Amino acid sequence: MFNRLCIIGIGLIGGSIARAARAQGLCREVVAYGREKNLLNMQLAKQLGVIDEFYTDIAAALENTDCVIVATPVGSMQVIFEQIKPYWNPETIYSDAGSTKGSVVSALEAVFGAVPDNFVPAHPIAGAERSGVDASTVDLFVNRRLILTPLENTDKQALAKIHSFWEQIGSSVSVMSVEHHDTVLAATSHLPHILAFALVGLLGRKDEQREIFKYAAGGFRDFSRIASSDPTMWQDICLANKQEIVPLIRQFQAELSKIEQLLVEDQSAQLFETFTYARNARQRFLDQQED
Numbered sequence: 001m002f003n004r005l006c007i008i009g010i011g012l013i014g015g016s017i018a019r020a021a022r023a024q025g026l027c028r029e030v031v032a033y034g035r036e037k038n039l040l041n042m043q044l045a046k047q048l049g050v051i052d053e054f055y056t057d058i059a060a061a062l063e064n065t066d067c068v069i070v071a072t073p074v075g076s077m078q079v080i081f082e083q084i085k086p087y088w089n090p091e092t093i094y095s096d097a098g099s100t101k102g103s104v105v106s107a108l109e110a111v112f113g114a115v116p117d118n119f120v121p122a123h124p125i126a127g128a129e130r131s132g133v134d135a136s137t138v139d140l141f142v143n144r145r146l147i148l149t150p151l152e153n154t155d156k157q158a159l160a161k162i163h164s165f166w167e168q169i170g171s172s173v174s175v176m177s178v179e180h181h182d183t184v185l186a187a188t189s190h191l192p193h194i195l196a197f198a199l200v201g202l203l204g205r206k207d208e209q210r211e212i213f214k215y216a217a218g219g220f221r222d223f224s225r226i227a228s229s230d231p232t233m234w235q236d237i238c239l240a241n242k243q244e245i246v247p248l249i250r251q252f253q254a255e256l257s258k259i260e261q262l263l264v265e266d267q268s269a270q271l272f273e274t275f276t277y278a279r280n281a282r283q284r285f286l287d288q289q290e291d
């Protein structure tokens, strides 16, 4: 499909894309671009056979590439687009893996004036709380969703090629607007991460005084897993999508206040109803996962 694929940011997601593209024979060569301070991670990527070569010079990395995928934290993308701009090739297909799409579109507009038609915004809805190329796997995206958010001017051939690339990797591809993507992901990904960080932060401070983690088990482990996620990545996501996240935090605060009131008033029937509704809603989610 591609001759030379360049991944900018060869971490968990970039590394998993590289591994999957190689395994499926979707490119002849995979190269990575990164900064000097990420040299060890890129050396490891080469040692592990995830990439053929890496560069700290953007011009060398982009030479002869027919596909470039940016897989760095969303807050770094504007700087990266600035770096790519002098070497922008109308024949090359560009895409990304960022968790927010409005911010990626705004970064492109800031650098290019308008989103170039050979850029296809993408987001794999699969990941982990771990970072770096050593956490990458060949099957991270298999049977997982991948969202494309093309714009009106997005080149149809570029879109079809990225669509097919992800399908061949094993993802189930959906297409939606940038706005819809950011609204939905704020609720199902961004808010849950904030809640996990907030709860673990609160309990961490208690633990320092009273060793409560010693007695925590499955429930806490399940709820808190995502609080192990990379703080830079999540700082960037939360700031990039705050207009969607802040109203949800307010709704969540109201939900907690309702439960607080039910407890204060010993409203056992309503408490049961509240928990039952949530339990059924989660079952709906699990059933959809199986479809």
Ligand SMILES: NC(=O)c1ccc[n+]([C@@H]2O[C@H](COP(=O)([O-])OP(=O)(O)OC[C@H]3O[C@@H](n4cnc5c(N)ncnc54)[C@H](O)[C@@H]3O)[C@@H](O)[C@H]2O)c1
Binding pocket: 008, 009, 010, 011, 012, 013, 014, 033, 034, 035, 038, 041, 071, 072, 073, 074, 076, 079, 080, 097, 098, 099, 100, 123, 124, 125, 126, 127, 128, 129, 130, 131, 132, 133, 230, 233, 237
């Ligand atoms: N982790 C997940 O669960 C997940 C899932 C879907 C999408 N994403 C998105 O994918 C992207 C990458 O996330 P990840 O989990 O692979 O992170 P990661 O930390 O594992 O990898 C990011 C890589 O980008 C490099 N990088 C950072 N800033 C850079 C810069 N200015 N120039 C060049 N390289 C730079 C880092 O050195 C690192 O190698 C993010 O945009 C994230 O929002 C993450």
Ligand SMILES: O=C(O)C(=O)C[C@]1(C(=O)O)C=C[C@@H](O)C=C1
Binding pocket: 098, 099, 124, 125, 126, 127, 128, 129, 188, 189, 190, 226, 229
């Ligand atoms: O499984 C995890 O650890 C994840 O956080 C993955 C997850 C998510 O929230 O579901 C995180 C960020 C992404 O942009 C997509 C997927």
